[in-house]
Amino acid sequence: MSKIIDVRHLNFSFGSGEMERPVLKDVSLSIEKGEIVLMTGPSGSGKTTFLTIVGGLRQASYGSVTVLDRQLIGSTEQVKIQVRQQTGYIFQQHNLLKALTALQNVSMTLEMHDAMTERQRLDKAAEMLIAVGLGDHMNHKPEQLSGGQRQRVSIARALVGHPKIILADEPTASLDKQSGQEAVGILKKLAKESGAAILLVTHDYRIVDIADRVLELEDGVIRSA
Amino acid sequence: MNFISWCYFPARLAWRQLIFDRTKLAAAISGVMFACVLVFMQLGFKDSLYDSAISAPVKLNGDLFLMHKQAEAMWRPAKFQRRELMRVLGHPAVMEVTPLYLALASFKNIETDVKRTLMVYGFDPDSHIFDVPEINNHRNELRLKDTVLFDEYSRPEFGPIRQLVAAGRNITEINDYKISVAGVFQLGVSFAADGNVVTSDLNFMRIFPNRNHNMIDMGIVKLHPGSSIPQVQAELRLQLNPFIDIFTYEELLRREKDYWANMAPIGFIFGFGTIMGLVVGLVIVYQILFTDIANLRYEFATLKAMGYEHGYFIRVVFASAFFLAVLGFIPGLMLSVALYHLAESQIYMPMPMSPNKVITVFMFILSMCAMAGFLAIHKLKAANPADMF
Numbered sequence A: 001m002s003k004i005i006d007v008r009h010l011n012f013s014f015g016s017g018e019m020e021r022p023v024l025k026d027v028s029l030s031i032e033k034g035e036i037v038l039m040t041g042p043s044g045s046g047k048t049t050f051l052t053i054v055g056g057l058r059q060a061s062y063g064s065v066t067v068l069d070r071q072l073i074g075s076t077e078q079v080k081i082q083v084r085q086q087t088g089y090i091f092q093q094h095n096l097l098k099a100l101t102a103l104q105n106v107s108m109t110l111e112m113h114d115a116m117t118e119r120q121r122l123d124k125a126a127e128m129l130i131a132v133g134l135g136d137h138m139n140h141k142p143e144q145l146s147g148g149q150r151q152r153v154s155i156a157r158a159l160v161g162h163p164k165i166i167l168a169d170e171p172t173a174s175l176d177k178q179s180g181q182e183a184v185g186i187l188k189k190l191a192k193e194s195g196a197a198i199l200l201v202t203h204d205y206r207i208v209d210i211a212d213r214v215l216e217l218e219d220g221v222i223r224s225a
Numbered sequence B: 001m002n003f004i005s006w007c008y009f010p011a012r013l014a015w016r017q018l019i020f021d022r023t024k025l026a027a028a029i030s031g032v033m034f035a036c037v038l039v040f041m042q043l044g045f046k047d048s049l050y051d052s053a054i055s056a057p058v059k060l061n062g063d064l065f066l067m068h069k070q071a072e073a074m075w076r077p078a079k080f081q082r083r084e085l086m087r088v089l090g091h092p093a094v095m096e097v098t099p100l101y102l103a104l105a106s107f108k109n110i111e112t113d114v115k116r117t118l119m120v121y122g123f124d125p126d127s128h129i130f131d132v133p134e135i136n137n138h139r140n141e142l143r144l145k146d147t148v149l150f151d152e153y154s155r156p157e158f159g160p161i162r163q164l165v166a167a168g169r170n171i172t173e174i175n176d177y178k179i180s181v182a183g184v185f186q187l188g189v190s191f192a193a194d195g196n197v198v199t200s201d202l203n204f205m206r207i208f209p210n211r212n213h214n215m216i217d218m219g220i221v222k223l224h225p226g227s228s229i230p231q232v233q234a235e236l237r238l239q240l241n242p243f244i245d246i247f248t249y250e251e252l253l254r255r256e257k258d259y260w261a262n263m264a265p266i267g268f269i270f271g272f273g274t275i276m277g278l279v280v281g282l283v284i285v286y287q288i289l290f291t292d293i294a295n296l297r298y299e300f301a302t303l304k305a306m307g308y309e310h311g312y313f314i315r316v317v318f319a320s321a322f323f324l325a326v327l328g329f330i331p332g333l334m335l336s337v338a339l340y341h342l343a344e345s346q347i348y349m350p351m352p353m354s355p356n357k358v359i360t361v362f363m364f365i366l367s368m369c370a371m372a373g374f375l376a377i378h379k380l381k382a383a384n385p386a387d388m389f
Helices: A047-054 A078-086 A102-113 A119-129 A147-159 A179-193 A205-210 B004-021 B022-053 B082-090 B135-139 B140-144 B160-168 B199-205 B229-239 B250-261 B265-293 B298-306 B310-346 B355-382
Strands: A003-016 A020-031 A035-039 A062-069 A087-090 A163-168 A198-201 A213-219 A221-224 B064-068 B095-109 B115-123 B147-151 B171-174 B175-183 B196-200 B218-222 B245-250
Touching: A003 A047, A003 A198, A020 A047, A020 A198, A020 A221, A035 A047, A035 A205, A047 A062, A047 A163, A047 A198, A078 A087, A087 A147, A102 A119, A102 A147, A102 B004, A119 A147, A147 A163, A163 A179, A179 A198, A179 A205, B004 B022, B022 B250, B022 B265, B022 B310, B022 B355, B064 B082, B064 B229, B064 B310, B082 B095, B082 B160, B082 B218, B082 B250, B095 B199, B115 B199, B135 B140, B140 B147, B140 B175, B140 B196, B160 B175, B175 B196, B175 B199, B196 B199, B196 B355, B199 B229, B218 B229, B229 B245, B245 B250, B250 B265, B265 B298, B265 B355, B298 B310, B298 B355, B310 B355
Parallel strands: A035 A198, A035 A213, A087 A163, A163 A198, B115 B196, B147 B175
Antiparallel strands: A003 A020, A003 A062, A213 A221, B064 B218, B064 B245, B095 B115, B095 B171, B095 B218, B147 B196, B171 B175
């Protein structure tokens, strides 16, 4: 099966009763292996909410969300943790651990599994940092890095575990044009090499050209752009 | 995932985050250290108190001990008639009985003339009721009129008696009665008395003219070798008047200790101090852990989004608590050892740092930090990735 993400008739609301505010209305969307899908839309349109549901961070109750052949609607925490472990997350803020060096931050992704030795983990993390162009900043802590460098560390962190899915929430929002384009350029190149599906939420139209497909989410409804 | 990495990875993250902010780490360590020193001092004083409370009775040489029921402890005796003790001689297992006279009195410092209270023990010099070599070696001097032996472990405010005696300046007053110090022995001070002297029963009556030979404070009973002490105790208890208590050696020691632990509020005070020290430490460690979790909630939520389980963060918090316990305990222990030495040199009471005490306090500190960790983990719920992104 080549559909990595398959969402059918997803509905989601915040609150309940009279306070209920629908955020996603009958959203259907599927993403294939190796595909880069860009989701745009004004703020408050439900993009981030959609991303957190697909990433197994938020529980939705209506519709069907199949990620890596696992149904996330009504799933247990354990299933969601398995999905998260195969998902590379890139956040709007870099969200690096400020007590750790770039290298240690990247190898945090690999520490969840025992399969590797510490040496292998560090080697792999170093390789990934070289790939994002930070070979000479490996032992810097986040506060010693620029915004663009931090975001590249967080891309390395998301990709180092060879995830099947990469979810990126406004990865360029806090970057200037040049470092933003560099960052998504690296993301695209590395993701294509490993065949991961990418769902990228943004309202930064400067990076639209990296996508295979662009969708627009407005008031919780998907429209092809 | 095996057990080692199950503990090791969260512990390593906790360690890296602890050493990242050195100022906060120093504050946390001082908090634990403070609690540690407080507990060590409270326990040290308490043990020292209990040990010193029995410094005299522990040297008594006897199988059974008679005291008046109203006597609270040896230093607060109640007099009873000598004939109560003599009745005991009727029992075939009893070999020998010795009356002991006890009183607090002022002793005049030979050099400064300042008077200070100490404990006076009066007994027949021919009896062997104290297991203290120097007392038994000076038996002949004790038989002389108006002589006493002085405890050189008494507080220094009584003067350098050993040197004064050696120099021949051995005349002073006890209870305003002139005596000469014939020599020194080693016993030890207690919270009740700053010093001790022993003298003969006859001299005791001279020092305390309103005391009567027939009213004794304690009776020491020695049995024939091979007698069953508990059995004789039970038999004698039936014969004695109900206002007389009869104790074995162990019971006497326990009673002297219990006096300070229960009758006097001192045991409670030290217990209370220990608990307060732990509570203060608990609050400090909890506060540190809690604010740490609050500050790191974005980082924790990020790790959760990457697939880390909730249990991992619980282990991170407990590992931090453990490191704080160890890091605070080590300087706390060193400081406490120094303070014990200081206390020994200032209050002349034994304050040994026993391995037992070290382990006890470490366990206290560890439980304190574990408890703080336990209280802090509820804050982990704030690190919910769905609410953050």
